[in-house]
Structures are given as C-alpha cells and as structure tokens.
Amino acid sequence: MLELRHRAGGDLGPGAAAAAREGDGAGGDHEAESTSDKETDIDDKYGDLDSRTDSDLPEVPPSSDRTPEVLKKALSGLSARWKNWWIRGILTLTMISLFFLIIYMGSFMLMLLVLGIQVKCFHEIITIGYRVYRSYELPWFRTLSWYFLLCVNYFFYGETVADYFATFVQREEQLQFLIRYHRFISFALYLAGFCMFVLSLVKKHYRLQFYMFAWTHVTLLITVTQSHLVIQNLFEGMIWFLVPISSVICNDITAYLFGFFFGRTPLIKLSPKKTWEGFIGGFFSTVVFGFIAAYILAKYQYFVCPIEYRSEINSFVTECEPSELFQLQTYSVPPLLKGVLRWVREASILVLSRTRTNIYLHGFIFVLKDFANTIPGHGGIMDRFDCQYLMATFVHVYITSFIRGPNPSKVLQQLLVLQPEQQLNIYKTLKSHLTEKGLLQPSLKL
Numbered sequence: 001m002l003e004l005r006h007r008a009g010g011d012l013g014p015g016a017a018a019a020a021r022e023g024d025g026a027g028g029d030h031e032a033e034s035t036s037d038k039e040t041d042i043d044d045k046y047g048d049l050d051s052r053t054d055s056d057l058p059e060v061p062p063s064s065d066r067t068p069e070v071l072k073k074a075l076s077g078l079s080a081r082w083k084n085w086w087i088r089g090i091l092t093l094t095m096i097s098l099f100f101l102i103i104y105m106g107s108f109m110l111m112l113l114v115l116g117i118q119v120k121c122f123h124e125i126i127t128i129g130y131r132v133y134r135s136y137e138l139p140w141f142r143t144l145s146w147y148f149l150l151c152v153n154y155f156f157y158g159e160t161v162a163d164y165f166a167t168f169v170q171r172e173e174q175l176q177f178l179i180r181y182h183r184f185i186s187f188a189l190y191l192a193g194f195c196m197f198v199l200s201l202v203k204k205h206y207r208l209q210f211y212m213f214a215w216t217h218v219t220l221l222i223t224v225t226q227s228h229l230v231i232q233n234l235f236e237g238m239i240w241f242l243v244p245i246s247s248v249i250c251n252d253i254t255a256y257l258f259g260f261f262f263g264r265t266p267l268i269k270l271s272p273k274k275t276w277e278g279f280i281g282g283f284f285s286t287v288v289f290g291f292i293a294a295y296i297l298a299k300y301q302y303f304v305c306p307i308e309y310r311s312e313i314n315s316f317v318t319e320c321e322p323s324e325l326f327q328l329q330t331y332s333v334p335p336l337l338k339g340v341l342r343w344v345r346e347a348s349i350l351v352l353s354r355t356r357t358n359i360y361l362h363g364f365i366f367v368l369k370d371f372a373n374t375i376p377g378h379g380g381i382m383d384r385f386d387c388q389y390l391m392a393t394f395v396h397v398y399i400t401s402f403i404r405g406p407n408p409s410k411v412l413q414q415l416l417v418l419q420p421e422q423q424l425n426i427y428k429t430l431k432s433h434l435t436e437k438g439l440l441q442p443s444l445k446l
Helices: 002-011 014-024 030-050 069-074 080-105 107-133 141-164 166-171 173-180 182-199 206-236 238-262 276-297 335-346 358-371 381-403 408-416 420-436
Strands: 266-268 271-275 308-310 315-317 328-330 355-357
Touching (some): 080 107, 080 238, 107 141, 107 206, 107 238, 166 408, 206 238, 238 276
Antiparallel strands (some): 308 315
16 A cells, blocks of 8 residues: 555655546536535645655754753863763752652642652653654644643543542532542543544544554553553552652663763663663662661651541641551561571671561662663653653552552442442441451340
8 A cells, every 4th residue: 555655655646646537537627626626735744754655754953951050151171971960960950859859748748749740751652653753744743742631631530539539529418429430430531532533534644643643642641641650659658659769760871870880791782871880889788778668768657657538627737647567577587587687797797686667668669670671861851760660550450469458448439329228238237347356245135
C-alpha cells in the first residue's frame, strides 16, 4: 500500500491530478466538484503524514537552554563540564529544600505536588509524540489528549474520595449522587471522548491518528495510573511515600557524583554517561541511606501512621498506635549466622544484634528495586520522575501483598452507609460469632 501510494504521488503532480479530476468529473455537477476540491485540500495538507515509514521520522529536537541568566554569568568562566556540575548541584539543593518545605506543609500539599508532576510529565510525553509524528495539524488531537487526562483523573480521584472520605460524603447530598454513580459517569465521559475521536478522523490518515490515540493512552497509563498509586501509598503512611522517593533521589545523586569523579567504564551503549562506577557507588550509598531513613522515620508517629480524614475537624490526621511493623522485635537467629554477626560486631564494622526493626527489611527491598533502574536522558520533569513512577508501582504492589491488612475504619465506613436492617443483621452475626469464640458472654434470656 505504501509503495502504491508513493508511486501515485510520483506519477501525478498537482496539475496532472487536477486535470484527471477535471476529466473524470466533466459530466458531474458543481457539488461534486466542490467536494472533490475539499478532499484534495485535505490530502495536500495531510498527505505526507501518513505515508511516511519509521525511518522517515525525525529525531526530537533538543530542548532549549533554560538556565537562569544569573547562573550563566556567575559560571561563565568554567568549562562546560564543571558548569553543568554546579548548575545541577544548585538546582538539586533547591528542589530538595522545596521538597522538605512541602513535607512540612502536610500530606494534602504532597498530593497536590504529585498531581502537578503528573500533569507536567503528561505534557512532556505528549509533546514528544506531536514532534515525532509532526501531528500538530491533526484536528482535535491536542484537545482530546487533555480531555482524556481529565477523564482519567476524574475516575481515579473519585475512587480515592469514595475510599477515604466516606464520612464527609455522607453529609453532602450532591456528593452522594456523584459517588454512587461515579463509575458510570466516568465511563460516559470517556465514551464521549472516544466519539469525538471517531468524528475527528480524516480520510486516508487513520493510521497516524490511531498512532496518536494509542500514544495518549500509553502516556495516561504511565503517568496517571502510577501517580494514583503514589497517593495510595501516601495514605498508608508517609513513610511508604518518603523512603522510596528519597531512595531514588539518593541513588540519582550519588550515581551522578561517583560517575562524575570516578566514572571510567561505560555501563550501556545507549547512554555513554552511565558508568559502572556510578552504578555501584549509587547502589551502596542508597543501601546505607535506606537503612538510615527507615530508622529515623520509623520513630515518629507522624510518618508511620496511615493518613485519615476527620470530618469533625475537616482535616487530615496521622494519629495511631504504631503497628508491630514499626516496633522492635526479637528474632531467633541460626547458630551459623550468630557467628557471622558476632565476628562483624567484634570487627566494629557494623554493630548488630538479634533485635531488629521490621521496617529495615522492607526498606532494603525498596533499595534493591531502585538498583535495577538505569534510565538514560536528562533535562525534563519526566527524566527526574520516571524511576519514581516505577518505584511507586512496586511499593503499592508490595504493600498490598505483604503489609496491608484489613482496615477497620474502612469497614466501619462501609457499614455506616448500609440500610438499618442490613446493619442489624451484621450486628447479630458478629455478636453470635464473638459469643462462639468466647469473647462475649451469652446474653441471659428471661
């Protein structure tokens, strides 16, 4: 098909094509000629887009230098290598400081931060698609991409509101309607977007339009779905948000430092700047950092307690009795391992005992997961947060598989929205069950 299309384009120039149309439509009416002219205009406008092969696609143009002029002037006397070092260092410290400030401002600001990063990452990836496929002129595609982003966010954040804000929803009649039919409304919104996409299809250029349609959905899967998992992890306790994220940050920084000063051996051909020295240095420093971060955060109730919304004070709270996961536990160590630990302790390399905090083990597993991510590229928001998204997915799967148990507050919220007869039946069933277990005394019947 491509070959035939190219041959047709080569044999018939614009004038010949117009003459052929004029000869074929000599007996036709004026309306037919007008329709043919419109189709010709569309073909001329989009003809080159859909007939290209992958080898014809241009590389994405490099982004412009957005370094502040103040830094450019201050570092003008340095070589390009050291100039990049200082720019990255200054901006890294700035971003870390802002991150600490947002943590201090509370969980709600962290959720807004995740949402903002998600939108920016979506914009960057979608823009790459537009540049590569030269699809700026395709009708409605930029609008539809952002519309689908809105639809998917509406679905996921609506699910979050239904799960964690049930008591607040019960007091608002309008919200009750939206939550009850939330999934139907979400599907209707998506279906409307799909219909708009079908109506925007241009004759003979379906392939390019479906390329961009698929590009949009894959981008939504990468950004929106995984940012939703980040927020889910945050509700389980801020420690599940901070330890993985800070481990990735530590890995990126230390890998860059080790690679900058000691890097000699290329790691992969795809990214010459990645070196084995940076890879190994980043891994070991992240292991140490993971243990330290887990040890410090596990001591504070603010970081280990699940985040709950209290409707009576209209605010998020982090108050609980820390679970066994964050308390000291005594383990029985095999004799062989005891000898190894004793030798390590006597050598003063690392002081260990049989008493450990469970969170250390989980933090170490997060470090190993981060160790496997080596993604080339620098410059954009997505370059900084691609590993964060992968880590968030892993942490969410890990929590649901090995950490999370039944949540009494969620069960209670679901019970409160039931009909009185259903609540009474559940009460009778639970009372009978507890009586059989001996936890309740059987009631006396007169």
